[in-house]
Amino acid sequence: MSFRKSLLALPAALAVAGVAYASSGMLPEDALDLQIKKTNSSSYLIQSPQNLMMMPDNPAWLVAEAGEVLFKQARGPKNASLEQCDFGKGPGVLEGAHAELPRYFADTGKVMDLDTRLVYCMKTLQGFTNDDPAIKQKHGSKSDMMKLQTYIGSKSSGMPWNPPMNHPLEKAMRDAGEVMFYRRSATMDFSCATCHTQTGKRIRASVLPSVYDPADWTKAISWPSHRTSHEEVRSSQHRVLECLWQMRYPNIKNGSDASIAMISFWTDAGRGEPVIVPDLKR
Amino acid sequence: MFKKSPIAALAAASLLLIAGGCSATNAGKSEAAKPAAVAAAPVVAAPVAAPAAAAKVDYTKMSAKDLAEYLIFEAEGYDLKQATQEGTNGRARLVQDEIQKACSLMKGQELDDKSREKVMALATASIKYPEGGIKLGDWKKGRELAWSGYGYRTAHNPDDHEKGTPGGNCYNCHQIATDRTGGDIGPSLTGYGKNRGAGEDMLKYTYDVIYNPHAYFACTNMPRMGASGVLSQKQIADVMAYLFDPESPVNK
Numbered sequence: 001m002s003f004r005k006s007l008l009a010l011p012a013a014l015a016v017a018g019v020a021y022a023s024s025g026m027l028p029e030d031a032l033d034l035q036i037k038k039t040n041s042s043s044y045l046i047q048s049p050q051n052l053m054m055m056p057d058n059p060a061w062l063v064a065e066a067g068e069v070l071f072k073q074a075r076g077p078k079n080a081s082l083e084q085c086d087f088g089k090g091p092g093v094l095e096g097a098h099a100e101l102p103r104y105f106a107d108t109g110k111v112m113d114l115d116t117r118l119v120y121c122m123k124t125l126q127g128f129t130n131d132d133p134a135i136k137q138k139h140g141s142k143s144d145m146m147k148l149q150t151y152i153g154s155k156s157s158g159m160p161w162n163p164p165m166n167h168p169l170e171k172a173m174r175d176a177g178e179v180m181f182y183r184r185s186a187t188m189d190f191s192c193a194t195c196h197t198q199t200g201k202r203i204r205a206s207v208l209p210s211v212y213d214p215a216d217w218t219k220a221i222s223w224p225s226h227r228t229s230h231e232e233v234r235s236s237q238h239r240v241l242e243c244l245w246q247m248r249y250p251n252i253k254n255g256s257d258a259s260i261a262m263i264s265f266w267t268d269a270g271r272g273e274p275v276i277v278p279d280l281k282r
Numbered sequence: 283m284f285k286k287s288p289i290a291a292l293a294a295a296s297l298l299l300i301a302g303g304c305s306a307t308n309a310g311k312s313e314a315a316k317p318a319a320v321a322a323a324p325v326v327a328a329p330v331a332a333p334a335a336a337a338k339v340d341y342t343k344m345s346a347k348d349l350a351e352y353l354i355f356e357a358e359g360y361d362l363k364q365a366t367q368e369g370t371n372g373r374a375r376l377v378q379d380e381i382q383k384a385c386s387l388m389k390g391q392e393l394d395d396k397s398r399e400k401v402m403a404l405a406t407a408s409i410k411y412p413e414g415g416i417k418l419g420d421w422k423k424g425r426e427l428a429w430s431g432y433g434y435r436t437a438h439n440p441d442d443h444e445k446g447t448p449g450g451n452c453y454n455c456h457q458i459a460t461d462r463t464g465g466d467i468g469p470s471l472t473g474y475g476k477n478r479g480a481g482e483d484m485l486k487y488t489y490d491v492i493y494n495p496h497a498y499f500a501c502t503n504m505p506r507m508g509a510s511g512v513l514s515q516k517q518i519a520d521v522m523a524y525l526f527d528p529e530s531p532v533n534k
Contacts, residue, residue, distance in 0.1 A: 168342040175346035176353055182389075183350065184382040186375040187368075187434045187512060188451070188505040191386060195467065203454050203465045212389075245437035250372025251361040252437070257341075258359025261350070 004061055025095070026158025028222075029055035031274040035215050043200045044216045047207045051228060051280040060150055060226040060278030063141045063233045067151025070144055076126030076134070085121035087114075087152065088164075098156035099275050102264045104167035111173045113263050114149055115237050116255040138254050141226075141233045150224040150233055153277040161218060161270040170264065173257070177265030180258070181211070187248040192262075195243075196220075206282065211269045218273035221266050225279040233278065236263050367434055367443050368511065375436070380404055385501035398500045405496035408509040409489075416485045417519055424524030425531070427517055428452040429462065434512065450492075450513055450521055455504065458524075459531035467503055475526035476533040488525060492518050 004027065026034075032055065036045050046052065071082045087097035088105070102113040108120060119135055122128045128135050137143040165171050184191040192211075195203060199210050209220035223236040237254050240262055244252055252259050341349050353359050354376055364372035378386070381404055384397045393401070430449020435441045441448070452458060455467035464470075478484050490497050493508030507513040513521065524530050 172341045172344070172346070172349055176341070176349035178388065179346045179350035180354070183354075183378070183386045185378050187510055189382055189385070189510075190505070194503045197389075198467075201465070201467050203467065205463045205465075241438055245435050245439060248375065248434045248436060249360065250364040250366075250375055250436050253359060253361070256353075256359040257357045258353040261353055 004056075025156070026274065027056075028058070028154075028157045028276045028279055031158045031276045032219065032279070034274065035219065035276070039213075039215045042213070042216050044207045044209050044213075045219060048228075048280075048282055051282070054280055058226055058278050058280050059141070059231075060224060060233045060280070061154075063147050063224075063226075064150040064154045064278060067147035067149070070147055071151055076122065076128045076132075078125065078127035080125045080127075082118075082121055082125060082148070084125055085118070087117055094152055094155040096156050096159045098153045098277065099159040100162050100164060102170070102173065102260050102267065103164050104170050109169075110257075111167075111169050111260055111264060113236065113255075113260050114152060115145070115235060116260065118145065118148055118152070119255065139232070139234070139238055146224060146233045146235060149235055150278055153224050153275075156275045157277050158274050160272050160274055161221075161267055163264065163267045163271070165268070173261045174264040174268050177261035177263070180262055181265055185249070190247040192243065192247075211266070214270055214273045217266075218270040219276050219279060221263075221270050222276040222279040224277060225281045227281050229282050234281075364436055365440075366436055367441065367448075372436070381496055381501075381506075385496075387501065393501050401496050401500040402498075405494040405500075405506070405509070406490075408506070409493045409497060410508070410515070411489070412515045412519070416489045416522075418480070418485075418523040418526055419516060419519035419521075421520070421523035421527040421530040423517075424520035424522065425459075427513065427521050428458055428524055448512055450507055450517075451505070452521070459534070461531055471525060472532065474532055475528065475530070480526045485522070485526070488522055489518060492521060 074081050084091045088103045089097050102111050104111050134144045138145050181192045196211050201208050209216045224233050226233050362373040427450045431451045432446040433441050433448020453464040455465045457464040457470040494506040495502045495504040
């Protein structure tokens with residue numbers, strides 16, 4: 001796929017040579033290959049041979065491609081593109097931006113993840129409102145949100161997760177997310193830790209990633225990903241929602257501080273390991 | 283950067299936009315207690331007003347635990363009003379009972395002896411037994427229940443208990459019979475009755491574990507299927523038949 005090639009200049013040869021996480025990026029399948037080698041083929045990483053094989057033909061690339069078009073198009077009441085959006089590394093800089101989210105933004109005084117930052121730019125730069133489908137429709141490969149997130153996310157592939165912890169709010173959100181991760185409640189007494197703190201354990205046939213194995217965990221938190229069981233590209237926010245549903249928790253608000261705290265903690269737990277976006281998941 | 287102030291002081295000033303120039307030194311509680319209004323000074327130009335939620339309280343002044351509670355219950359994170367199948371609401375699901383509190387152990391934290399005793403005592407006290415004693419029910423019904431993960435899910439896709447009976451989720455965590463693949467968060471239960479026999483003690487132990495496993499395993503990952511009301515006494519008897527009945531695939 002031409003888009004993939006143009007997106008990532010670095011040839012696969014580099015990855016094969018064992019150069020770890022070049023700052024200029026790596027195709028997701030190469031980043032994943034490195035993790036598989038590094039973990040001696042962990043059962044979580046290799047649980048779906050079909051998905052591993054399909055990585056180069058990940059349907060998410062088409063979604064990313066559509067996202068690039070949307071990103072550069074003048075849209076919304078203000079007839080502007082998103083090219084001036086600052087995802088934390090300066091206006092218009094996408095390379096490595098997702099690897100450093102969530103982060104604190106002085107213009108809002110908030111810690112924001114990819115989802116919330118994108119919405120912010122669509123409002124401020126393009127003039128969209130919460131009721132516009134461009135913002136309202138959060139899920140599914142056909143949504144603008146998923147197209148844009150997949151495009152932006154892919155620009156960090158192969159780069160190490162490195163969410164900044166310099167601002168006190170970044171630390172506060174991460175730490176609150178950690179507490180939430182271990183906090184048990186609802187009908188089944190589940191916390192995230194119930195299922196995600198032991199290596200190689202399974203729920204039914206699914207191998208669970210452990211938050212204590214960063215080399216595995218990076219795949220777990222690498223979103224957007226195409227989910228083969230849904231035939232849709234999904235976001236981090238959607239994964240939070242799905243696990244909370246299993247846990248019998250009430251609905252969480254997309255982009256709420258509670259969701260961002262959780263994502264801040266989980267991203268910090270993958271620190272230093274390469275982003276694998278777009279990934280393929282079950 | 284908005285002003286650092288405690289929640290109490292800010293509640294009064296919550297409508298004010300609190301912005302730059304007042305980067306409070308952390309020194310002095312009295313300083314922090316002043317209403318944030320004094321911070322009128324230079325406001326950092328922002329394309330849009332800082333969201334009210336961010337301005338209301340200073341997250342950086344709260345402990346991680348307090349902030350987590352705040353984000354869950356005060357910051358419009360969860361749908362606290364969402365209806366639940368048991369007729370309560372989202373908030374009730376999120377409020378922790380004593381066992382959940384004691385068992386929310388973070389990395390490196392261990393249950394101390396006093397808490398262990400308390401958890402086990404609470405669990406033991408919660409268990410209610412059927413009149414006429416513990417008897418085995420219908421293993422076929424028990425099989426259905428053991429292999430069902432339906433029920434009590436809410437979030438974006440609530441389960442409808444009129445359409446499906448809530449199950450026990452056992453298969454998610456246990457290998458049970460060999461005819462289907464179960465999880466391994468808990469130990470394998472394959473051959474359970476055959477290996478252990480169906481003596482009175484064994485029946486009581488198993489009933490207790492299904493009803494409230496914290497009576498034996500304080501802070502276990504296994505849910506309290508009886509105490510939480512997911513399985514009735516009769517349904518527990520059916521699940522137990524699935525584990526103990528010589529005809530059940532578990533013991534074949």
